[in-house]
Each structure stands twice: as C-alpha cells, then as structure tokens.
Amino acid sequence: MGLRTIHLKLHKPSKLKREIIQKAFENYNNAFNYLLKTAFDNIDEIESNYKSPKGTYSTLSLSKWIDSKRSKELNKFDVQPFKDSLKFDFGMTMASYFAQKQTNPDMVFPNFKQDNTQGNEKLRPIYFCRYDTKRSFCLLYDPDDNKYFAKLFLMNVKNAKVRNISANKRELIYISKKPEPAKSLKRETFIVVPLSFGKWQENMLRQAVEKPEILRTARLLCRNNEYFLSMSINLPEEQEVKTTTFMGVSRGIKNDINYTIVDEKGNSIIKGSLQNCRESKDRKQIICKMANAIADIALKNKSMVILQNLVGKGDKLSWSEGGTVHKPVYGCKMYNDLVRVLEYKLPQKGLPIPAKVSSVDIFHTCCVCGSNTRKNRFSENMFICTTCGASYSIDELGSRNLAVKLIKYENTTFKLKARRTSEGMYLNNELIGLDIFVHKNENPYERLKEEIRNLLEKKEDNYINSKLNFKDIKSIIDKLVKSNFANIEII
C-alpha cells in the first residue's frame, strides 16, 4: 500500500506551451471519445469476447480491443504520443464499467459525445501510462537551484516544434536510473515546464531523485485554467507496526469523533474525543486533519483501528426530543469520507487497513453485560443499562463497542442445532454444512469432532453450494478447533 498521489502544478507555462497543452487535451479527448463511441457500437462483442473464464474483466485484456487497425485510426487525432496511454485508459474505463454492470445491470455506459471536443468543455485528464525519459513523461531536476521540471510528450513528429538550442541555459538532469543531463533537440515533441509544489511534495520528489523507480504513472489535469500533474508514486512501505491494542473510532452526538482504545482483553485503556468541524469550512481539510489525528493516536498506541460501516445500515445515533431532532456532527457521508481517507493513511503509517464493522446497535448495547435494547438510551447523550445499571455517555459507548468488536467476534459461539429422537440426535449447522445423526450409543462430542475433521479435509469444490465461501467456512472451523470445541452453543 505504498502508492500515493501527489499534485504538482505546472508553473506559469508560456502562451505557446499553453496552446500545445490545450491542443493535446483536445486531441486526447477526441480520440478517447471516438474509442468509446466505437466500443458502444460493439459492446456485445466486447462483453462476450473479453470476459475471463472466471467471469471478470481486466484492463489489459480490454485494452487489446484496440488492435493495430484501430490504433492506426487514432492517428487522425494526432495522438501518436498517447496511444499506449489511451489503450490503458480505455481498458480501465471499460473494466470498471463491466464490473459495475455485474452488480447493477442497469449501469449506464460511460458518457461520450457525437462530435469533437470544443475548447471550453470539461476535459478528461491526459493519462501518461509510463515514466520514461524518451516518451510519455518524466521529471527533470536542477540540482543547483533545487528546481523540478516536467517533460511531457504532447506532440507527434509532424507537430514537433523547432527549438532554439542556445535558449536553454539551465542544466537539467533526468530523474532516472541513469541521471544524465537533458539535451535539447532541433525538433522537440515534448515541452519542459517548471513545477511548483509544497514541502510535502518536495519530500517525495527528493526520494524520487534517490530512487527513480518509485515514479509511476501520471495524469495531466486542467483546473480553473491551470494545469496540474497528478503523479502516482510508489513509496517504500513503512515498517509494519505490530498492533497490540484495538481502537474504536465512532462518530458522536456531542463530539465530532470519539475513540476508545482497549487492550487485547477488551479493557479500556484510553478514551477521548476529537473535534475540528468548527475550525474550517473546507470539508476535505477537516476530514484530512481528523484522519491525521486518528492515525497519530493509533500509531502511538499501536492500535488496530475499527471503524463504523455506515454503508447500508445506519447506527441510529440521531435523537428526537421535544420535537427537535439532534443529529450527529459527522453525517454518514462525511464519516464514510473519513473512512476512505483512513483506509490509506493508516497503512502509510505501517498500521493495518482499518476494519469496518457493522455499527447497528453500538449506541444501544451495554458494553458490560451485552444488553441490547433501545430502552437503554435515556437522553441525547446518556446511556443507562436497564439490565446491569452501567452508565455511559452515548459517544463513549459507541467507540467502546466498536473497539471490542473484533475481540467479541473471536469469542462468538458456534451454534449447533440439536434435535433429539428416540434413536439418537440430529446435529446441524447450516453455515458450515454440518448435518449428522448421532446414535444414542455414540458420544455426540466425539462424533462431532470427527465430522469437523472430515469437513476440513474436504476440497474447496465441495463447498460450491454452501451458504458461505470456503474461506469463511474454514475460518469458522479453525475458530472452533482453536477453542478445543469449547465455544459450542446448542440451540
């Protein structure tokens, strides 16, 4: 999970360079539009011919639909430098479309136009599929001034610009495995543009100078009449942190975000809340800052972070009282955005990808006795258990319940349905496909153990018609064996 994206601004490109960039955008968009249009006319053929035996679609195989003939057709758009990029960009788009269509048959085909692109329209970013000093794109470095430049291949030979060699006074070095100086050519199919960026990006670029192999693909974007290079960098992974605690991070009704850290036995060690919603109006900034704060706490306490899964079922945190509805500070969408940011921020720090768990009832379940009823909530932020009397603030309870979810999962019982007859007993568990009859003269416990061993020896193919997949079944059986068959609950 070392892939990161950095945005580098093309610093004040000259009028001529702007025209070249704009033209490249138009060409790229027209070519891509043409590909989509053609693909739409042949969609049935693509859908059936490029499907893998497993029923999936890959970028690489779909990109092969652009054969040499179609590739040649693209020449009319002057996109010779982007041909490989267009292939991959098209492949990615189609793979994504087919993947979504499998879950949603009404999925709409990607938007395309009948006519060519006009200059004032929103343009698709130009995709650079490889980092290369001779084609696509690469970076240059001026060690004297500590300046960085992008070399972008945007033109074909026909449109190449004649260059006045004496104009180049700088000595630029390629950021490459062979860091040789860049040479000017008489006719250039590329432009070299200075880049501007912040300290964080500079740190990445410095690492790239040392290890050029970390530089991957890029996209050229146009925003508010300015150009940016959005570049993928594969930074080496942080040393993996061995987690020893669990950190539940929930949204709150009084506080923005709450967290509780528990040890491996589920005892609460640290709890707290984080607030920053009122600091800024920039939602992205708020989420980013919050994610950083959470990641720092998780790293400090070596915590496996557990988050709410707010997709689908909600957490019923809102509270109505006297005709007023009190809503959480972080709405579902905002919390989900935070989850997405944490999903890459935490691995960046060497922590595991956060676990997303169901948040149904986390604000109504007593963390002491497990009583789960809405009667336990007495006010907007007060929880008093109606079974054991434990009291918590609602905010604290949510994060605490999240923090122990994985521990609880480990301790869940294996439910065994038992039905007795005069001849013996039927034991059944549909999840793992267990269905046995134990004669009254047999020891049911030993018979069960034997059957579980048989299930483990079964091949993956034998589980095709099971409710769960082989991995999940194995996980249940492993848990049962690990507990030495002590976590069985008869129902």
Added chain:
Amino acid sequence: MSLYIDVSYESINKYREELCGDKVEIIRSPDSVVVVLADGLGSGVKANILATLTSKIIGTIMSNGLDIEEAVNTVAKTLPVCKERGVAYSTFSIIQIFNNGEGYLAEFDNPSVVRLRKGKIMSLETESRVVNDKLIKEARFKVSPDDLFVMISDGVIHAGIGQTLNLGWQWENVSDYIQRTYKKDASSKTLAKLLLAACDNLYSHEPGDDTTVVTLKAKKPVKLNLMIGPPVDSSRDEEIVSRFIANEGKKVICGGTTSQIVARVLGKEIKTSIEYFNPAVPPTAEIEGINLTTEGVLTLRKTLDLLKACVSPESGMGDMLKLNKKDGASRLAKMLLEESTSIYFFVGRAMNPAHQNPEFPLNMGMKFKLVEELAALLTQTGKHISIEYC
C-alpha cells in the same frame, strides 16, 4: 387474597465513609410486613446512629400495631440532638403491607415511593398531616399481585449531580428507569441491585451521598418442591414420589439415582441433555412433568455458591445476572431465589453407593449440610422453608 411480599434492600455508603447514614428495617409478622427506610442527618457515624434509632423505633412501634403519631413522637423525643445544627433529624419512609392486600405508607421528607402496577407507574394519593411539628404524608391503598414499591433515599435522586448529570437524577428519571427495567419475573433483590448499580455508575463509583434502594414486590405465593436423594427405605419410594408429585407447585429433582427413582415410579423416560453450558456444572436431564432435573451434590454446591454471592451485601448486578445462565446450578438458583416464595425439601437419607468409596470427597453429612445451608440462606431472603427427611 393472600400475598407474599418479596422485600429487599441495597445501600452504598458515601465515598470514603465507613458507615451508611441510611438504615432499613424489615419486620415480618404473620399478617404483615413493615419496612422502614430512615436517612440520618449528615453522613458517617452520626447519620448512622440517627437512622438506626429512627428505623428501629418506628419499625418496632408500627409492627406492634401502634399509630404513626406514636412512632413520630417517640422518635422526636429519643433522637440525640445534633451539636452543629441543634436538631434531631432523620427523614423516613414507612410501608406496611398486610397479607390481605391492605397497604399503608407514611413519608417524612424522603423522596416519594415509586409504585408500579403491571410495570406502569401508578401514583399514590397521599394526604398530609402534622405530627409533632413534622409534616407527614400518608396513604392507604390496595396492593395487587405484581405491584412493585420502590423506596429511595435522596442519594438516589442526587446520583451523578455535577458529574455525569448536571442536575442529578431527578425523581422522574428514576421512576422512568424503574419502569424501563421492570420485568415481571425479576426479584426484588435484582431490581434493588439494578437501581443501586445505576446510581453507583452515575456517581462514577464515588457516591456523593449515602444511597439506598428498598424494593417490595407483591406476589402470589409460588411453591417449589425439591427432592434430593433416594429415600432410606426403598419400599417407600412410590409413596414419597407420589407425595412429591401431588404437592402443589414446581418440581425439581437433584441427583441421578433420585431422578431414576422418580422416572421409574412415574413410568417416564429420562432424557439426558448434551448441553454443557458450564463445564464446572454437570448437565441436566429432562423428565416429563418435572420442571428441572439436575445432578445432585455438585450442582447443589454450585447453587449454594451462586446464592451466597447474590445474597451477599458486597454482591453486584453481575452476580444476579449469572442466574440467567442455562446450566443446572444457575437455573436451580434462579428458581429458588426469584421464582418461588416457599420451598419444600424432600431430603432422602439413603446412602449413595458412589459416596461409600473412601476416595470420593463427598458424604452424606455433606449433602445434609448443603441442604441446611441452602435453607438458612433462603430463609434469610424471606422464603418459607420446610424440610422433610425421608
């Protein structure tokens, strides 16, 4: 109408106080039960003395059929006067419930008693009168089965003040909580412990005041018959089993041989359960018409341990919740403590051949001792106990 009144109380001391300034007195007589909750002025030793004197005096006078006026006069004359405040002061609440369903309530300065009927709040209409310069609120009412009365000291409605709750737990909140927690089958002990646990939690385990909860639950009497051990004279097996079955109420059998005898006499089958809910407790069995069939001495010992934990003043809600487990001992303990009002023990005196093995750690004396301990403990909780050795 004959009612059984299940009474229980629980207290927590003010943080860092050795003695509780609240005192509860329960006086059971053949025709009624009188419960007095007194809350002494201040805290610690002084409050404890004031509350003890008040509850003892009122309890004794009321249970002897005298009037509240007499009780209050005596209290006023007897209580030592506080040096700091110059008053002799203890608030109190008194409830007297007669077996025929008549009820009487008197309150002086204590939070009002909460009454629930069928789980819903039902207010008590009180009248005020002045006795020895003290404004006493009185009520006379009818008690129905499943009525619940909860007497609380002011520590309950102050729970969480300035900590988890700005204004403390108001009376309305307390009554709402009681209503929410009410369960038809829950014993008075469970309800008292639960409310007190909530207060303790709201105080963050550092109570700012002595806090006491008294619960009275009116029930129709529920009988339970427990048979343990085979009769010494096997020729009487049939007679004793027949009497055991003929007795009104629930039926419990403890012991493998005993259950075999009962099954044989009744012509029923014993179905052994494979449900090892608790590895420390032997599994139960099923005999048609018998509410619970368990192993003997080991289960009984575990049951006794569970009951001791529940009855102990140091116990918490966790001990009460253990009774909800499904192993034989937990089920038996719950039946004895929460689901019955009078218990009849049939204790067989036959020697168990297994117990004659010198290596076996249990013997006949052990079984009798267990039954006696169990009986004493249940008597302490207000149950009517009868033991028949056969």
